[in-house]
Amino acid sequence: MLAMAHASTLVGLEALPVQVEVDIARGLPAFDLVGLPEASVRESRMRVRSALEQVGFPLPTRRVTVNLAPADVRKNGAGFDLAIAMATLAAAKESPEDLLRDWLLVGELSLTGALRPVRGVLAKVLCARKQGMRGAIVPSENAAEAAVVNGIEVRAAGTLAEVVAFFQGNFALPTAERVCDHSTDPAVIDLADVRGQHTARRALEISAAGSHNVLLMGPPGGGKTLLARTMPGILPPLSFDESVEVTSIYSVAGMLPNGVSLIERRPYRHPHHTASTVGIVGGGDPPRPGEIALAHHGVLFLDELPEFSRDALEALREPLEEGMVTIVRSRVRTTFPARFTMIGAMNPCPCGYQGDPSDKCECSDERVRRYRSKVSGPLMDRVDLFVHLPSSSAMVYSEAPDGPTSSDVRARVIAARDRQHARAENQNEPNGRLSPRSLRDVAALSSEAKALLSTAADRMGLSARAMTRVLRVARTIADLEEEQRVSMNHIAEAIGYRSFSGG
Numbered sequence: 001m002l003a004m005a006h007a008s009t010l011v012g013l014e015a016l017p018v019q020v021e022v023d024i025a026r027g028l029p030a031f032d033l034v035g036l037p038e039a040s041v042r043e044s045r046m047r048v049r050s051a052l053e054q055v056g057f058p059l060p061t062r063r064v065t066v067n068l069a070p071a072d073v074r075k076n077g078a079g080f081d082l083a084i085a086m087a088t089l090a091a092a093k094e095s096p097e098d099l100l101r102d103w104l105l106v107g108e109l110s111l112t113g114a115l116r117p118v119r120g121v122l123a124k125v126l127c128a129r130k131q132g133m134r135g136a137i138v139p140s141e142n143a144a145e146a147a148v149v150n151g152i153e154v155r156a157a158g159t160l161a162e163v164v165a166f167f168q169g170n171f172a173l174p175t176a177e178r179v180c181d182h183s184t185d186p187a188v189i190d191l192a193d194v195r196g197q198h199t200a201r202r203a204l205e206i207s208a209a210g211s212h213n214v215l216l217m218g219p220p221g222g223g224k225t226l227l228a229r230t231m232p233g234i235l236p237p238l239s240f241d242e243s244v245e246v247t248s249i250y251s252v253a254g255m256l257p258n259g260v261s262l263i264e265r266r267p268y269r270h271p272h273h274t275a276s277t278v279g280i281v282g283g284g285d286p287p288r289p290g291e292i293a294l295a296h297h298g299v300l301f302l303d304e305l306p307e308f309s310r311d312a313l314e315a316l317r318e319p320l321e322e323g324m325v326t327i328v329r330s331r332v333r334t335t336f337p338a339r340f341t342m343i344g345a346m347n348p349c350p351c352g353y354q355g356d357p358s359d360k361c362e363c364s365d366e367r368v369r370r371y372r373s374k375v376s377g378p379l380m381d382r383v384d385l386f387v388h389l390p391s392s393s394a395m396v397y398s399e400a401p402d403g404p405t406s407s408d409v410r411a412r413v414i415a416a417r418d419r420q421h422a423r424a425e426n427q428n429e430p431n432g433r434l435s436p437r438s439l440r441d442v443a444a445l446s447s448e449a450k451a452l453l454s455t456a457a458d459r460m461g462l463s464a465r466a467m468t469r470v471l472r473v474a475r476t477i478a479d480l481e482e483e484q485r486v487s488m489n490h491i492a493e494a495i496g497y498r499s500f501s502g503g
């Protein structure tokens with residue numbers, strides 16, 4: 001009496017197939033689970049035993065052995081319950097065995113037999129499709145995300161009893177339906193509500209248009225946090241492929257809002273500086289994405305940058321360079337994609353008033369140096385736009401709000417991104433991620449622009465890396481201005497955003 005059902009396990013963002021084999025044999029009554037199960041899977045026995053009793057099929061008083069294959073794949077999470085329960089019923093001849101082979105079964109069981117949602121359902125259904133299965137049965141609460149996958153039948157179930165009835169031919173499980181995400185983020189600030197600070201506003205527009213990293217530096221109360229909070233309102237929408245990638249990260253993190261099929265807005269993450277390194281980088285077992293991966297294709301806003309732990313700041317290097325984040329835990333490496341735009345904000349010195357006309361700052365040069373060194377070096381090398389904000393005192397408040405609204409700016413940002421895509425043909429990288437080589441092709445300079453760049457490079461001691469960043473920013477400025485070529489004006493403006501030390 002052997003029966004088999006299909007399940008799957010998460011490895012990073014991907015799901016791998018797992019076969020659940022159940023054998024019922026003569027012997028002392030037992031319910032054993034073998035095949036490298038982690039602790040969370042072992043608890044499955046208790047839940048499955050109780051849920052089966054609830055639907056009127058108590059475990060047979062025999063020796064029941066459950067094997068999860070292949071043995072060399074780590075299995076974790078509670079998503080195997082449904083497959084174990086159904087394979088057990090099939091082995092006991094309570095449910096037809098042959099039908100089980102066509103379906104992926106996903107879901108955790110409660111002691112009463114209700115089906116609970118699990119993480120990573122999108123990846124699991126994609127895996128079932130890849131294996132050519134007829135369909136997948138998922139918990140009702142995961143139905144919206146599972147419905148995104150085309151070309152496979154996806155059914156939603158609320159309880160084990162419904163699934164049993166479905167396989168006995170007595171009940172039609174409903175087909176999973178897609179749901180649109182119409183939620184809005186109430187915390188978004190409109191650019192039209194920001195007074196003055198034209199340079200900073202311009203820098204954020206450039207950042208959104210080309211995915212360039214920004215550092216806002218200025219005194220407390222200068223509007224740094226306020227400005228960063230305008231970003232969600234000016235970011236371009238996600239493409240469909242980007243949406244699927246972002247959704248699968250939130251699905252694996254267990255953070256997909258209930259009933260949402262696809263995340264359609266660019267992520268905007270703003271972890272507090274007291275957040276743990278695991279919270280920022282990711283971790284746990286199975287590994288969950290942290291803030292860095294949750295910001296994929298969107299913005300990671302780090303307010304009060306020097307207050308973050310050194311470990312957290314250090315962990316930003318890999319993603320800023322490679323566009324991904326690697327988590328190592330008990331010798332297992334997991335990689336998540338993490339191509340985000342970084343927006344950092346900081347005071348210029350510990351008291352915050354260095355360079356302020358009021359002359360209140362009493363920080364010694366040494367203290368200022370030490371404060372800034374927390375974020376200097378590799379992290380600063382990856383900033384494209386340095387913005388020094390004047391204090392928002394009397395000067396700013398005397399100005400009437402005069403800037404464009406977020407929706408005007410967003411329209412320009414979208415047009416600039418469209419120009420980038422049209423140029424890039426098959427590759428879909430924004431200017432901020434172009435390699436020096438592709439940049440040479442798309443940002444050919446006039447001779448005056450070249451001369452200006454080399455003079456500035458000499459005077460400001462720009463490294464080759466910094467010059468690449470100037471070129472990327474200049475390309476985006478030209479795109480915002482709907483210009484084919486990068487001219488001297490574009491280079492001049494881009495160079496203006498280069499200085500970390502200025503006041």
Ligand SMILES: Nc1ncnc2c1ncn2[C@@H]1O[C@H](COP(=O)(O)OP(=O)(O)O)[C@@H](O)[C@H]1O
Pocket residue numbers: 193194195196197218219220221222223224225226227392396
């Ligand atoms: N340029 C500005 N336009 C409109 N309001 C501003 C501006 N700068 C500061 N404020 C107001 O002052 C408050 C403090 O600004 P905040 O963004 O928190 O400053 P920072 O982060 O630089 O310390 C904000 O709530 C905002 O209402």
Ligand SMILES: [Mg+2]
Pocket residue numbers: 224225226303
């Ligand atoms: Mg602030």
